[in-house]
Amino acid sequence: MLENKTTKVSGSIYNRDKFLNNIAEKLGRNRKYKNVIRPTLKYSCHWEVMADFTQDQLKDELIKFTKETLGMQTLCIKKAQLAETLRTLCAHYCAKADVHGNTLFSADKRLLAMLNPQDLVNAKHSVHIWDASAGYKANIKFAEQANVGVVFAEYALAESGTVVLYNSALQGRAISLLPEASIFIVLKSSLLPRMTQATRILNEKIKTGERIPSCINFISGPSSTADIELIKVVGAHGPIYATYVIIDDM
Amino acid sequence: MSMKTSSKNFQERIDVQMQNDVMLHTVAHAQGLMFENRQIAADKLGNWEQWREMGKDIRDHVLENLDYYLQQLSDNVKKNGGHVFFAQTAIEATDYIEKIIKEKKAKKIVKAKSMVTEEIGLNQMILRNGWQVVETDLGEYILQCDDYNAPSHIVVPALHKSRAQIREIFKDKAGYTGTDNPEEMTRFVREHLRHDFLEADIGITGCNFAVAESGSISLVTNEGNARLSTTLPKVHIAVMGMERIVPTFEELDIVISLLCRSAVGQALTGYITALTGPREDDNCDGPEEFHLVIVDNGRSDILGTKFQDILRCIRCAACINTCPAYRHIGGQAYGSIYPGPIGAVLSPLLGGYDDFKELPYACTLCKACHDVCPVKIPLSDLLLKHREKMADQKITPLAERAAVTVFNYVNARPILWNTSVKIGARIATGLIKKGKLPINIGPIKEWTNTRDLPNPDGESFRTWFKNRK
Amino acid sequence: MQKVNLFVTCLCDTVKADVAKKTVQLLEQLNCEIIFPEKQGCCGQPAINSGYIESSKPAMKTLIKAFEINNYPIVTPAGSCAASIKNYPKYFASEPKWAARAQQIANRLFELTQFIVNELGIDNVGARLAGRAVYHPSCSLIRKLGVREEPLCLLANVQGLEMLAIENQETCCGFGGTFSIKMGEISSAMVKEKVQHISKVEPDFLICADVSCLMNIGGRISRENKPVKVMHIVDVLLSR
Numbered sequence: 001m002l003e004n005k006t007t008k009v010s011g012s013i014y015n016r017d018k019f020l021n022n023i024a025e026k027l028g029r030n031r032k033y034k035n036v037i038r039p040t041l042k043y044s045c046h047w048e049v050m051a052d053f054t055q056d057q058l059k060d061e062l063i064k065f066t067k068e069t070l071g072m073q074t075l076c077i078k079k080a081q082l083a084e085t086l087r088t089l090c091a092h093y094c095a096k097a098d099v100h101g102n103t104l105f106s107a108d109k110r111l112l113a114m115l116n117p118q119d120l121v122n123a124k125h126s127v128h129i130w131d132a133s134a135g136y137k138a139n140i141k142f143a144e145q146a147n148v149g150v151v152f153a154e155y156a157l158a159e160s161g162t163v164v165l166y167n168s169a170l171q172g173r174a175i176s177l178l179p180e181a182s183i184f185i186v187l188k189s190s191l192l193p194r195m196t197q198a199t200r201i202l203n204e205k206i207k208t209g210e211r212i213p214s215c216i217n218f219i220s221g222p223s224s225t226a227d228i229e230l231i232k233v234v235g236a237h238g239p240i241y242a243t244y245v246i247i248d249d250m
Numbered sequence: 251m252s253m254k255t256s257s258k259n260f261q262e263r264i265d266v267q268m269q270n271d272v273m274l275h276t277v278a279h280a281q282g283l284m285f286e287n288r289q290i291a292a293d294k295l296g297n298w299e300q301w302r303e304m305g306k307d308i309r310d311h312v313l314e315n316l317d318y319y320l321q322q323l324s325d326n327v328k329k330n331g332g333h334v335f336f337a338q339t340a341i342e343a344t345d346y347i348e349k350i351i352k353e354k355k356a357k358k359i360v361k362a363k364s365m366v367t368e369e370i371g372l373n374q375m376i377l378r379n380g381w382q383v384v385e386t387d388l389g390e391y392i393l394q395c396d397d398y399n400a401p402s403h404i405v406v407p408a409l410h411k412s413r414a415q416i417r418e419i420f421k422d423k424a425g426y427t428g429t430d431n432p433e434e435m436t437r438f439v440r441e442h443l444r445h446d447f448l449e450a451d452i453g454i455t456g457c458n459f460a461v462a463e464s465g466s467i468s469l470v471t472n473e474g475n476a477r478l479s480t481t482l483p484k485v486h487i488a489v490m491g492m493e494r495i496v497p498t499f500e501e502l503d504i505v506i507s508l509l510c511r512s513a514v515g516q517a518l519t520g521y522i523t524a525l526t527g528p529r530e531d532d533n534c535d536g537p538e539e540f541h542l543v544i545v546d547n548g549r550s551d552i553l554g555t556k557f558q559d560i561l562r563c564i565r566c567a568a569c570i571n572t573c574p575a576y577r578h579i580g581g582q583a584y585g586s587i588y589p590g591p592i593g594a595v596l597s598p599l600l601g602g603y604d605d606f607k608e609l610p611y612a613c614t615l616c617k618a619c620h621d622v623c624p625v626k627i628p629l630s631d632l633l634l635k636h637r638e639k640m641a642d643q644k645i646t647p648l649a650e651r652a653a654v655t656v657f658n659y660v661n662a663r664p665i666l667w668n669t670s671v672k673i674g675a676r677i678a679t680g681l682i683k684k685g686k687l688p689i690n691i692g693p694i695k696e697w698t699n700t701r702d703l704p705n706p707d708g709e710s711f712r713t714w715f716k717n718r719k
Numbered sequence: 720m721q722k723v724n725l726f727v728t729c730l731c732d733t734v735k736a737d738v739a740k741k742t743v744q745l746l747e748q749l750n751c752e753i754i755f756p757e758k759q760g761c762c763g764q765p766a767i768n769s770g771y772i773e774s775s776k777p778a779m780k781t782l783i784k785a786f787e788i789n790n791y792p793i794v795t796p797a798g799s800c801a802a803s804i805k806n807y808p809k810y811f812a813s814e815p816k817w818a819a820r821a822q823q824i825a826n827r828l829f830e831l832t833q834f835i836v837n838e839l840g841i842d843n844v845g846a847r848l849a850g851r852a853v854y855h856p857s858c859s860l861i862r863k864l865g866v867r868e869e870p871l872c873l874l875a876n877v878q879g880l881e882m883l884a885i886e887n888q889e890t891c892c893g894f895g896g897t898f899s900i901k902m903g904e905i906s907s908a909m910v911k912e913k914v915q916h917i918s919k920v921e922p923d924f925l926i927c928a929d930v931s932c933l934m935n936i937g938g939r940i941s942r943e944n945k946p947v948k949v950m951h952i953v954d955v956l957l958s959r
């Protein structure tokens with residue numbers, strides 16, 4: 001529920017008028033308080049990227065990009081195969097924790113509607129589901145211990161191999177951040193060509209006055225760095241491994 | 251560290267840097283790679299010139315209406331439950347942050363890479379107070395371990411260090427015992443800093459672009475440290491240069507597309523994070539409190555001047571990665587946290603000519619930077635404008651001014667010029683033998699140290715042309 | 720017969736007169752009649768690029784006047800000087816009349832290869848030169864005047880000449896006018912690297928359409944005693 005999302009702490013602004021008056025003065029005019037129309041962009045080349053692609057073409061493009069450029073895998077499966085696929089993936093990612101593996105699941109309803117994470121539990125593998133009501137400490141502790149985090153992505157962008165995550169009470173920020181491996185579930189019907197479409201959707205939400213989620217992440221593969229001699233190392237502070245799973249819902 | 255990174259003068263800095271073979275080698279190699287990656291990414295996107303033009307238009311529009319968009323931004327941050335502090339100066343900014351840290355009784359602060367926090371000297375303030383601050387970007391962490399060695403690049407701050415040097419730094423300062431393999435060292439830092447993230451009371455980040463319409467700030471990163479810094483600590487403070495703002499997410503798409511490709515040759519970096527206010531009440535991770543510190547620190551003095559174009563900058567470093575002068579002196583020679591073409595224009599504007607007067611001359615005006623800048627900043631023209639301003643203000647050397655006066659006097663008078671050319675040709679022919687002058691003093695020496703002079707062709711052209719008829 | 724004004728530039732007038740002479744010969748061969756407006760001076764780069772724009776204006780005006788004696792095209796064998804003059808209108812922003820006059824001159828002004836290929840419509844001047852060559856595209860040509868293909872096209876049609884590519888081909892040679900003296904060390908490092916890249920492919924010739932770069936690169940080649948002959952493009956185009 002949207003209404004519940006507003007926060008109690010009220011915000012504040014300091015020193016604004018002096019600061020902005022000075023800017024207006026330097027620009028040689030009076031303060032502008034309204035009626036600034038942002039110009040329409042001169043070109044539409046950003047809309048032209050993969051404009052006429054079908055969902056299947058977008059899927060192929062995404063798979064190709066993640067494989068060739070990000071060095072990671074993207075699977076495309078039927079909904080019925082999800083439990084089995086995750087079982088395999090989790091086992092793979094937990095293999096290094098040779099004693100016992102942990103997977104942390106988002107509680108996103110769309111994800112839980114597709115499978116029951118408890119089905120993945122076995123002697124060597126435990127499962128936790130994000131539970132905001134348990135508070136920061138408990139959830140972060142799970143996230144710290146988990147080998148794998150499974151989250152549900154709103155969209156995926158074919159051009160850049162990106163998944164778009166919205167945080168919510170059900171899907172905390174840490175799930176795709178603290179565990180060594182991330183698994184992102186995304187619907188084939190939610191594949192988009194590029195950031196242009198994803199930001200348009202946000203723009204529309206904002207126009208209606210809706211507060212967008214406090215943390216939106218455009219994630220392209222596992223974390224990485226090239227700060228040492230510009231040599232790319234996959235796995236920096238964030239996850240070291242990532243897999244995208246596209247659910248063929250069409 | 252404030253903007254100024256060295257107490258040595260320009261000549262001393264150049265002398266030191268040009269002896270540093272490790273640095274020169276690393277920089278040349280990195281530059282080649284980054285230049286190539288940028289080009290590939292731009293080509294792959296296609297219509298690059300159209301993209302650049304859109305980027306320029308967006309940034310120009312924002313600058314022309316900056317007060318409006320900052321007002322909108324701050325209103326929206328407030329509406330979302332965040333706090334906005336407008337800081338005219340570096341001191342105002344650090345004072346405000348100091349106050350928050352005290353209020354929160356914070357002991358440990360994690361920081362994600364941000365140029366503007368360097369510019370305002372944030373770390374000095376924190377250290378002065380005896381609090382602990384951890385730079386979590388790998389490059390920044392290396393430099394912090396190396397007793398706050400100055401950064402040499404705005405995107406890859408430790409670009410001047412080789413892996414062997416980095417290994418030594420980690421060994422001495424962080425108890426590292428492994429090899430100089432980049433992956434191994436990166437993993438070490440990952441483990442090493444994880445508990446810092448978990449213990450930190452406050453996370454401080456920069457802001458690549460704020461979005462006015464939603465009151466969001468965006469962070470463009472690869473390592474995940476900015477996400478950790480804004481997920482685990484209870485308080486998030488974002489510090490932004492006042493011009494780093496776009497109207498809506500639609501424009502954010504364009505500038506981020508340009509930034510990622512220009513900076514690192516990626517379609518998008520690993521993480522583009524858009525943060526809007528503190529976390530929602532029903533969430534359990536993410537900051538409970540969000541502060542946005544908007545910093546002027548000299549930027550408004552650039553507005554409305556012939557240097558305004560520089561405020562379009564999106565800090566991608568493409569100009570640095572292209573600059574042949576940077577290639578041969580490295581970033582630290584500039585003596586500013588902003589090196590290369592962008593630094594040579596910006597540093598004197600924000601920091602004054604006293605400290606940075608040489609930078610506008612450390613450029614051949616080759617315009618390579620101009621061609622790669624994603625927001626079409628005419629960098630070399632702006633460098634020339636600095637030179638013009640210094641000539642007008644008579645900051646330039648007296649001897650130079652005298653020489654120019656004579657030159658311009660003669661050059662404006664055809665008869666005088668005519669005679670000078672003819673005599674000049676004769677003198678040159680008489681003096682230069684096989685590319686060598688009998689004496690090498692003063693300015694000529696700068697040339698003849700490494701190069702011969704041209705062998706003159708004898709009589710002047712105009713003498714030849716006249717006699718020919 | 721096409722009448723053409725020659726803008727000789729100060730370097731060609733004094734120390735590199737051969738380049739100017741050959742420019743005259745080449746253009747004559749291509750059926751042009753050369754006019755040399757005697758009141759021309761230097762484009763003012765040394766002063767302008769050091770920031771002395773205001774005090775350079777009288778000399779700029781003299782140059783403008785010198786070429787207003789007729790309406791024929793103006794040709795010069797030096798890209799950087801052409802680029803410098805093309806900037807004059809900008810400097811006269813506060814004197815619209817002079818800005819307009821400067822613009823007239825700028826419109827009539829062509830760098831030599833640009834003139835031959837685009838104005839005369841000639842891409843083969845019948846030159847012959849046997850050997851392997853590196854062409855250095857000067858910053859002024861490619862980035863200031865946008866003359867990238869013209870010299871390459873003329874060189875491609877020189878019989879017997881093989882063109883070689885080098886690393887960082889389009890990187891500045893480090894001349895930069897007063898930069899070469901003011902920032903002597905950086906300039907030296909740049910030209911050293913340029914010569915290193917050139918030497919790697921062991922060419923017989925180094926060709927450039929800008930006298931200033933030739934002086935710089937040539938000066939280094941000579942200092943290193945490299946067996947590379949340094950040629951202005953006009954030298955090449957006149958070779959038979």
Ligand code: SF4
Nearest residue numbers: 563564566567569623
């Ligand atoms: S000046 Fe242009 S190229 Fe240089 S950092 Fe800024 S935006 Fe990038």
